[in-house]
Amino acid sequence: xxxxxxxxxxxxxxxxxxxxxxxxxxxxxxxxxxxxxxxxxxxxxxxxxxxxxxxxxxxxxxxxxxxxxxxxxxxxxxxxxxxxxxxxxxxxxxxxxxxxxxxxxxxxxxxxxxxxxxxxxxxxxxxxxxxxxxxxxxxxxxxxxxxxxxxxxxxxxxxxxxxxxxxxxxxxxxxxxxxxxxxxxxxxxxxxxxxxxxxxxxxxxxxxxxxxxxxxxxxxxxxxxxxxxxxxxxxxxxxxxxxxxxxxxxxxxxxxxxxxxxxxxxxxxxxxxxxxxxxxxxxxxxxxxxxxxxxxxxxxxxxxxxxxxxx
Ligand code: GLV
Numbered sequence: 001x002x003x004x005x006x007x008x009x010x011x012x013x014x015x016x017x018x019x020x021x022x023x024x025x026x027x028x029x030x031x032x033x034x035x036x037x038x039x040x041x042x043x044x045x046x047x048x049x050x051x052x053x054x055x056x057x058x059x060x061x062x063x064x065x066x067x068x069x070x071x072x073x074x075x076x077x078x079x080x081x082x083x084x085x086x087x088x089x090x091x092x093x094x095x096x097x098x099x100x101x102x103x104x105x106x107x108x109x110x111x112x113x114x115x116x117x118x119x120x121x122x123x124x125x126x127x128x129x130x131x132x133x134x135x136x137x138x139x140x141x142x143x144x145x146x147x148x149x150x151x152x153x154x155x156x157x158x159x160x161x162x163x164x165x166x167x168x169x170x171x172x173x174x175x176x177x178x179x180x181x182x183x184x185x186x187x188x189x190x191x192x193x194x195x196x197x198x199x200x201x202x203x204x205x206x207x208x209x210x211x212x213x214x215x216x217x218x219x220x221x222x223x224x225x226x227x228x229x230x231x232x233x234x235x236x237x238x239x240x241x242x243x244x245x246x247x248x249x250x251x252x253x254x255x256x257x258x259x260x261x262x263x264x265x266x267x268x269x270x271x272x273x274x275x276x277x278x279x280x281x282x283x284x285x286x287x288x289x290x291x292x293x294x295x296x297x298x299x300x301x302x303x304x305x306x307x308x309x310x311x
Pocket of ligand 1: 045066067068069070092229279280
């Protein structure tokens with residue numbers, strides 16, 4: 001095999017780059033390399049891989065994204081040029097579902113508000129009406145996007161005794177619906193009947209601002225919004241408006257429309273939890289993500305088949 005030149009946009013942790021044997025040359029963005037010599041590109045999900053970047057690497061054969069979402073890549077353009085695109089599905093399902101549930105519990109039971117209250121010295125004794133929240137066993141969870149992560153969230157919700165409804169482009173199998181105790185409903189019904197709405201769809205042209213003013217208007221009063229998918233699926237300004245007028249009671253957000261920027265007003269709201277995109281951030285998962293991204297490149301050049309192509 002000829003030497004393969006790999007451009008890694010950010011140094012990968014967990015010693016994962018050592019998986020590349022001597023058939024691979026590794027370059028960083030600020031190294032001296034010739035664009036014409038790069039065959040593989042490994043971006044993080046925060047690196048924009050535009051048409052221009054793709055065109056600037058004329059011998060590029062594979063783009064191996066570090067992350068399951070690949071909205072950062074102009075993948076249609078890459079695929080049209082015969083470039084293989086891979087992502088990291090499967091390995092981050094459980095950790096992301098866990099974090100989603102941390103947000104669901106955190107917002108429903110007002111954990112951060114209550115913690116701040118105590119730290120502020122306001123806890124003067126047990127009180128029957130202190131920090132009343134939403135009882136999960138009496139609540140309906142609406143899951144938008146029933147892929148691997150949506151299903152893992154449903155599995156957890158079932159354990160909490162929640163009523164589970166979902167919407168997805170395609171209905172999942174009857175067996176899965178049974179196992180998850182999840183009922184397929186039209187999008188509008190999900191929007192108007194859920195107590196908690198959790199987003200698990202990819203960001204595409206179709207899902208950009210999927211949750212906008214019209215959708216907020218149709219929601220139940222006091223709804224809770226959870227987003228561990230991608231920020232632009234929600235119109236963040238409208239979310240702020242509906243949090244302000246009380247229609248939305250609380251929100252748990254791990255992703256933002258203009259990451260790492262956050263709508264200023266959110267920072268001052270008691271009833272929202274804001275996290276710095278840590279859905280998959282466990283030692284176990286993050287190591288598996290970078291290992292899969294590296295192995296996609298290795299397998300592609302050694303066996304002509306990457307492990308997890310997007311198409
Ligand atoms: C995380 O956001 C991912 O897409 O892997």
